[in-house]
Amino acid sequence: MEIGDLVGIASISIPTDQYKRDLAIRIGQRAFLSAGVLAACLLTIILVSRRFVIRPLRKVEGAVQAVASGDLETMIDPDAIGARGEIRTLSEQFNAMTSDLDALHRNLEGLVEVRTEQLAEANDSLEEQARILEEMNKRLTENDLYKSHFFVMMSHELRTPITAIRAFTAMLADSEDLDRETVSSAIQAIRTNSQSLSRLVDNLLESARMEAGAVNGLAHMTDELSSGK
16 A cells, blocks of 8 residues: 555544533533622622721711701711721811811800990990980070079069169269268168179179080080090
């Protein structure tokens, strides 16, 4: 025989069913293992997120709500809530913000108290000024009544000695046959009424001076009230 001559045919048969079954089992095992690993990773991510992200954020949210309701003394303890990284930074910034808000609120309360006290003092001062003005008005009214009565009385008092002086002067001027005693009595009457008239004029001048002093005093009090002293 020569090279290249056909001697015979050999047939090799390999069973594939068992191979396919083994391959399917291995694929299933790997898929189950991958699914388990994926589930474990997801569970780990959820637990870690809940522990270090969701729970601290809920604490921060509760603190924000407390501040919104008016409790400016609310603080967050980063170690107590397990805050890390950005959440820890957020907690510290929140604490700084609430401290500033609380200090500002206290300053505003102090300022409101000061303003309230100032307004109360101003109200008391206004009430005192109103009382003084009322007293001044009453005094002015009384002074007007007093002046009216005074001028009526002074007119009558002045008229009496003036009338007497005029009468005795006319008597001395018109009568040439008066005796010495009558002339002396007339002169004495004129002197007496002149003295009375002089005293009335002095009293009138003194009253005018006192009135001027009272007016100046009232003007000074009015100036003080106007300037707010």
